[in-house]
Amino acid sequence: MKKRCLSLLLLAGLLCAVLSGCGDSSTAETPESRAAANTIVVGIAQDLDNSLDPHKTVKAGTREVMFNVFEGLMKPTPEGDLTPAIASDYQVSEDRLTYTFTLRDGVKFHNGDTVTAEDAVYSIQRCAAATETGIVPVEAFSNITDIQAPDASTVVITLAQPDNEFLSYMTTAVLPADYDQQDTDPVGTGPFKFVSRAAQDSIVLKKFDEYWGTPAQLDQVTFKIIENADSLLMSLQSGAIDLCAHLTSTQVAQLGEDFDVAEGTMNLVQALYLNNAVAPFDNELVRQALCYAIDKKNILDLAFDGYGSLIGSSMYPAFGKYFDESLTDYYPHDTEKAKELLAQAGYPDGFSMTITVPSNYKPHMDTAQVLVQQLAEVGITAEIQAVEWESWVSDAYTNRQFQSTVVGVDASNMTARALLERFTSTADNNFINYSNADYDALFAQAQATADDAEQTALYKEMEKNLTEHAANVYIQDLADLVAVRKGLEGVTFYPIYVLDLSGIHYTA
Amino acid sequence: MKYAAKRIAMLLFTMVIVSLLAFVAFDVISGDPATAMLGTQATPERVAELRAELGLDRPLLVRYGEWLLGFFTGNLGISYSYHQPVWELIAPKVGVTLCLSLLSFVLIAVISVPLGVRSATRRSQGILSGAETLFNQLCMAVPPFFTAILLTFCFSTVLRWFVHGSFPGLGSDFFGSLRYLLFAAVSIAIPRIAMTVRMLRSTIADELGKDYVRTAISRGNDRSGVLRRHVLKNSLVPVVTFLAQTMAEIVAGSIVVEQAFAIPGLGRMLVASIGSRDYPVVQAIIVILAFWVVLAGTVADLINQRIDPRLRLGGGAS
Numbered sequence: 166m167k168k169r170c171l172s173l174l175l176l177a178g179l180l181c182a183v184l185s186g187c188g189d190s191s192t193a194e195t196p197e198s199r200a201a202a203n204t205i206v207v208g209i210a211q212d213l214d215n216s217l218d219p220h221k222t223v224k225a226g227t228r229e230v231m232f233n234v235f236e237g238l239m240k241p242t243p244e245g246d247l248t249p250a251i252a253s254d255y256q257v258s259e260d261r262l263t264y265t266f267t268l269r270d271g272v273k274f275h276n277g278d279t280v281t282a283e284d285a286v287y288s289i290q291r292c293a294a295a296t297e298t299g300i301v302p303v304e305a306f307s308n309i310t311d312i313q314a315p316d317a318s319t320v321v322i323t324l325a326q327p328d329n330e331f332l333s334y335m336t337t338a339v340l341p342a343d344y345d346q347q348d349t350d351p352v353g354t355g356p357f358k359f360v361s362r363a364a365q366d367s368i369v370l371k372k373f374d375e376y377w378g379t380p381a382q383l384d385q386v387t388f389k390i391i392e393n394a395d396s397l398l399m400s401l402q403s404g405a406i407d408l409c410a411h412l413t414s415t416q417v418a419q420l421g422e423d424f425d426v427a428e429g430t431m432n433l434v435q436a437l438y439l440n441n442a443v444a445p446f447d448n449e450l451v452r453q454a455l456c457y458a459i460d461k462k463n464i465l466d467l468a469f470d471g472y473g474s475l476i477g478s479s480m481y482p483a484f485g486k487y488f489d490e491s492l493t494d495y496y497p498h499d500t501e502k503a504k505e506l507l508a509q510a511g512y513p514d515g516f517s518m519t520i521t522v523p524s525n526y527k528p529h530m531d532t533a534q535v536l537v538q539q540l541a542e543v544g545i546t547a548e549i550q551a552v553e554w555e556s557w558v559s560d561a562y563t564n565r566q567f568q569s570t571v572v573g574v575d576a577s578n579m580t581a582r583a584l585l586e587r588f589t590s591t592a593d594n595n596f597i598n599y600s601n602a603d604y605d606a607l608f609a610q611a612q613a614t615a616d617d618a619e620q621t622a623l624y625k626e627m628e629k630n631l632t633e634h635a636a637n638v639y640i641q642d643l644a645d646l647v648a649v650r651k652g653l654e655g656v657t658f659y660p661i662y663v664l665d666l667s668g669i670h671y672t673a
Numbered sequence: 674m675k676y677a678a679k680r681i682a683m684l685l686f687t688m689v690i691v692s693l694l695a696f697v698a699f700d701v702i703s704g705d706p707a708t709a710m711l712g713t714q715a716t717p718e719r720v721a722e723l724r725a726e727l728g729l730d731r732p733l734l735v736r737y738g739e740w741l742l743g744f745f746t747g748n749l750g751i752s753y754s755y756h757q758p759v760w761e762l763i764a765p766k767v768g769v770t771l772c773l774s775l776l777s778f779v780l781i782a783v784i785s786v787p788l789g790v791r792s793a794t795r796r797s798q799g800i801l802s803g804a805e806t807l808f809n810q811l812c813m814a815v816p817p818f819f820t821a822i823l824l825t826f827c828f829s830t831v832l833r834w835f836v837h838g839s840f841p842g843l844g845s846d847f848f849g850s851l852r853y854l855l856f857a858a859v860s861i862a863i864p865r866i867a868m869t870v871r872m873l874r875s876t877i878a879d880e881l882g883k884d885y886v887r888t889a890i891s892r893g894n895d896r897s898g899v900l901r902r903h904v905l906k907n908s909l910v911p912v913v914t915f916l917a918q919t920m921a922e923i924v925a926g927s928i929v930v931e932q933a934f935a936i937p938g939l940g941r942m943l944v945a946s947i948g949s950r951d952y953p954v955v956q957a958i959i960v961i962l963a964f965w966v967v968l969a970g971t972v973a974d975l976i977n978q979r980i981d982p983r984l985r986l987g988g989g990a991s
Contacts (some may be wrong), residue, residue: 195709195837210840214754214949215710223712298726301714348756364755364762365945366937391838392945393932395822402936403829555950559708563715593716 191570196423196650200671203652204385207664208228208397209411212365212390218347219338220292221299225575225662226406226510230388232663233370233381234275235353238266238285242580245334245484245660249380251280252320256493260613261327262485268318273375275358276342282314287342289322305334328612329620330580356381356667365390370666382655382670394527400513407650410664413527414470417646428472430647433573433582434479435529437520437536437638442598443568445516452635454506455624456496458543461500462641468531474646478628479574479584481642483660492632502542515544521561521570524551528643529571536571550648562596575612575662581624582611588627588636597637602628602673676978680971685907689741695956696737702823705729706753706950721902727753740857740956750953754946759957761940767961768843770927770938772851774866776858777865777923782916789873789912793881794900811868817926820860821933828856856925857934861926872915876908910977910984917973921966 199205211226220262240250249255253269272280291297291561293306308331311323324331344352351359357370358377368388368539372381389406391397398416400406401424417426437455439446446452464475474482477492507515523532532550537547547569552560563569576583589608590600601654604627611623631637647656655668707723708715724730728739743750749759791807827836841849880886889899894901913970928940939958946954977983 194836206839212945214945214951223710223714275930298723299710362755363756363765363937364752365766365942389838389935391935392941396838396933396935399822399829401826403825403833403837403839405836405838405935554949555709555948558712558715559705563708563717563720599829 169569182295194405196407196652199407200652200673202661203383203671204384204387205248205373205383205407205650205669206387206389206405207666208400208406209388210390210392210393210394210397210411212392213368214364216299216348217351217359217362218299218342219351219353220288221348223301229664230368230370231351231353232355233357233666234351234355234359235340235385236355237288237336237338238268239335241331241333241659241661241663242335243657243659243665244471245486246372246580247336250307251285251464252335255332259327264322264324264325264331264335266320266322268320269377270318272354272377274354275352275373275604276341276344277375277443278341280341281341282320283317283319284301284342284448285320285339285392286312286314288339291340292337298335298434301663303334303337306501325451326612329615329617330582333578333580336578357386359416360385379667381667383666386666401648406486407653408648408656408669410645410647412646412648414472414644414646417648418470420648422587422651424648424650425654427647427656427658429647430481430483431573431643431645432481432483432660433575433643434476435571435573435640435643436482436530436576437533437569437571437640438597439637440565440567440597441600441636442565445510445512445518446569447512448461450506450510453496454503454510454543454636455540455545455638457503457506458545459496459638460498461641463539464535464640465533467535469528469641469644472646473641474644475641476639478639479588479637480581480633481660482577483642483658484576484581484584486621487624487628489628492628495632496635498544507543507545517546517548519550519568521552521567522571523554523557525554526572529573532640543620552670560646562594565596565598579639579661583623585624585627588631599631599636601630601634601636639647677975680974684971687967688960688963692741692744692956692960693737693828695959696733696740696952699950699952699955703990706952709948709950710753721733729841741951743959749957752946752951752954754949754957755956762954763939763957765842765844765944766937768934769840769850769854770924770931771965772843772922772941773854773857773861773927773931773936773938776851776854777861777926778916778920780858781865781869781919781923784862785869785873786912788866789870790877790900790905792870793874793877804915805921809867809871813864813871815864816929817860817864818929818933819932821857822861824856824860825934840934840936842937844891853934854936857927857930857936861923861930861931865922869912869915869919873912875906875909876911880904880908906980909980913976913980915972917969922968924962924966 209226209230211232213227215222215227217231219231238248238250238252239247240480242248250268251272252266254267255264257346268282274280289306289312292303293309294298295302305328308324308326308328309322313321315321338353340347341352355652356373356376358373360369360371361370367390370386374383374407391400397409398419402421402426404470410424439452441447460644461475465471475493477495478489482486482488499519507513520533520536522529524530533549537549540547561570586608587594589595589605590598607623607630611620614620615625645658649656654672655670657665657668659665691751707720707729710723711719721960728736751757752759752762790913810913828834833852840853843850886899886904890896890905927938928944931938939962943955943958
C-alpha cells in the first residue's frame with residue numbers, strides 16, 4: 166500500500182514537472198518575444214474560408230484582412246476620400262466620359278513583376294465581364310464602353326454615361342494578368358504580402374519590402390482564427406494575441422490592464438428591417454408606429470453599455486458628407502403616438518410578428534431581445550426566430566421570406582450609392598421590397614447629375630424619403646471596439662470595414 | 674483470420690453507410706453551398722451557374738457514386754470554400770485530433786481502472802462513501818466546455834502553465850503541442866473517468882458476490898490473488914466494450930473542446946464546414962471519424978475474444 170502511494174505521488178510529481186517545466190524554454194511565444202521580433206498576432210472570429218481572389222470576395226471578414234494585400238488604381242483614405250495608389254495621377258475629360266490614369270513608376274507585385282497598364286486593364290475587364298465563375302460583377306463597370314492601354318503606364322477608360330462615383334470603383338484590386346493562383350496564393354501590390362493560410366487556424370502576412378509607398382512598420386502579422394468568444398477573450402488575457410477588433414462592451418470590460426481600447430464605428434446600418442411587401446408592414450402607418458415604439462437610446466444602454474452611434478436612415482455618421490443628423494430623431498420615442506398610429510392602421514390591439522435574426526451575430530440577437538420588450542409596450546407580440554447565417558442569406562435575404570429581421574447592412578465601397586441603391590424598386594438586393602416611385606426618381610436624378618453638391622443633396626433626399634416612409638426601423642451604427650496590447654499603437658479607422666495594419670507599430 | 678477479414682468487411686460497410694447517410698442528410702437540410710459561397714451576392718442565375726460548376730445539379734446517387742469512387746482511389750475532392758484539395762486541408766488536423774483522442778483515452782484508462790478496482794474492493798463507509806458518490810456524480814455531470822473554461826482560468830490565466838490560444842502545431846513543437854493538448858484531454862476525460870469508475874465498481878462488486886469467489890476463498894486462496902486472477906479477468910469484458918464506446922464520446926467531445934481551447938483540429942473544421950456547406954470536407958471528416966470509432970470497436974472485440982474465447986464468432990460454443 167505504501168509502495169503504491171509512493172508511486173502515485175511520483176507519477177503526479179512527474180506530470181506536474183512535465184506540465185510546468187518542459188517547453189518553457191523552447192519556442193513558446195510571448196508578447197515580449199513578438200515585440201522583439203517586430204511581429205504581432207491578431208485575433209479574428211471568422212476564418213477566410215473562401216477564395217482569396219479579391220475579385221471573388223463576398224465576405225466582409227475576408228475583405229477586412231486582404232485590404233492589406235491588395236490595392237487598386239485608387240485607394241480609400243481613413244477620412245473617406247480617395248487617393249491615387251497604383252496610379253500616380255488621373256485626368257477626367259470635360260464631358261466627364263474619359264478617365265486617363267497614369268501609373269506610378271516601378272510599382273511591384275508581390276511576385277516581383279512590375280505593374281503595367283495591361284495588368285490594370287485586365288483587372289478591370291475581369292470584373293466588368295465576370296465570365297469566370299465566382300467573380301463578383303461590378304455593376305458600375307457596365308457603363309464602360311472602352312478601356313485601353315496606349316502605353317505601359319497609361320490607362321484610358323471611356324464611359325457611356327457620366328458617373329460621379331466612378332473613381333471610387335477604381336479601388337478594384339489590380340492583379341497580375343498572367344497569374345492564375347489567386348484563389349489560394351494571392352498576389353497584389355499592398356504593404357503586406359500573403360504568406361500562408363491554414364484552414365480554421367491562421368493566416369500569415371509579411372511586410373512587402375518593395376512597397377511603393379510608406380512601408381509597413383511591422384515585419385509580420387499572424388491572424389489567428391478563434392471563433393469562440395470566450396476563447397478569444399482568454400487568448401487576449403493569456404498573451405496569445407495582441408490585437409482584436411469587433412469586441413463587445415462586455416468583453417472589453419474584462420480585458421484587464423494589459424490593453425488599450427480604441428473605439429471606432431463598424432460602419433453598418435443596423436436596423437429592424439421590415440419586409441415592406443408583407444402584412445402588416447405593407448402599411449406605412451404600422452411601420453411608423455414601430456419607429457415611435459422603439460427607444461434607440463435605451464437599446465444602446467441595455468445591450469451595448471451605451472456604445473454606438475444612433476442613426477435615422479440608411480447612412481452612418483462616418484460618411485460625414487452624406488449623413489443627415491436631423492433624421493436621427495425624426496421619430497422620438499412615443500408609445501402613445503405609436504398606439505394611436507396602430508389604431509389608425511386597424512390594429513388597436515396590436516399584432517404578432519416574427520423577427521428573424523442570424524444567431525451567430527450576438528449584437529443583433531441582443532438588440533432583438535430589447536426590441537421584443539419595447540414592442541410589447543405598445544401591444545405588439547414579437548417572437549425571435551434565430552437562424553443560421555447561411556439560412557438567413559438564402560431564405561431571408563435572397564428569397565425575401567421573412568417578416569422582419571435585425572441585421573447590419575454595410576457598404577461594399579465608399580459611395581452613398583452602395584448603401585442607397587438597394588432600396589430602388591428594381592434592385593436585385595432590395596430584400597425589404599421597398600417600392601417608392603419618388604425614391605426611384607431621386608436615384609435616377611442623382612445618377613444623371615454632374616454636380617457633386619447637387620448629387621449629395623439628392624442622396625440626402627433619398628435618405629429622408631426612407632425615414633419619412635419608415636422603410637425600416639433604424640437603430641444604430643455599432644461601435645467597433647478594438648483591444649490593442651499596451652506598447653502597440655497606430656490603429657486607424659475607415660468608413661468601410663477594413664483593418665489597416667500598415668500604421669500599427671511598437672512604441673518602444 | 675477469417676474473423677479478422679469479416680471484421681474488416683464490416684468496417685468498410687459501416688463507413689460506406691455512414692458516408693451515404695451524411696450525403697443524404699445534407700441533401701435534405703436547408704442551405705446550399707452555392708448560396709453559402711456567394712453570400713449576399715447570390716442571384717438566382719449566379720447560384721444556378723455555380724451549382725452547375727460544382728456538379729450539384731446532378732442526381733444524388735450519381736454524386737455519391739462519384740465521391741465513393743474518388744474516395745477509394747484516394748481523391749477526396751476539392752474544398753468548395755478553400756479551393757484546395759481536401760486532403761491537403763485536413764491532413765494536419767487529423768494528427769491533432771488523433772493525439773487529443775489518444776491522450777484523453779490514455780488518461781481515462783490509466784486513471785479509472787485502478788480507481789475503479791480500488792473503490793470496489795475497499796468500500797469506504799458512511800460519510801466517506803457518500804462523499805465519494807457525490808464527487809463521482811459531480812464529475813459526471815460537468816460538461817467539458819465548462820471544465821475547459823475552468824482549466825484555462827486556473828492553468829493559463831493564473832498559473833501560466835500554458836498560453837491559451839497559441840497551440841504551436843505538431844510539426845513545429847511536438848512536445849509543446851502535447852502539453853497544450855493535455856489540458857483539453859483532461860476536460861474531455863473527467864466525466865468519462867467518473868463513468869468508467871462507477872461501471873467498474875458495480876461490475877467487480879457483482880463478480881465478487883458470485884459463488885466461485887466464495888468457493889475460491891473458502892478453499893484458502895488469498896483474496897488479492899482471487900481478485901487478480903479471476904475476478905478482474907471476468908469483469909474486463911464489459912469494461913473493454915465500454916472503453917471502446919468511450920472512444921466515440923471522446924471524438925464527439927473533442928468537437929466542443931477544440932473550440933473552447935482554440936485547437937485547430939478536425940472537430941472545429943467539421944463544424945465550420947457544415948456551416949459553410951463545404952460538402953467534400955464534411956464527407957471526408959465524417960468518414961475519418963467514423964473509421965476511428967468503428968476501429969476502436971473492432972479492436973475492443975478482438976481484445977475481448979482473447980479474454981473470453983466464448984465470444985469468438987462461429988466458434989461452436991456460444
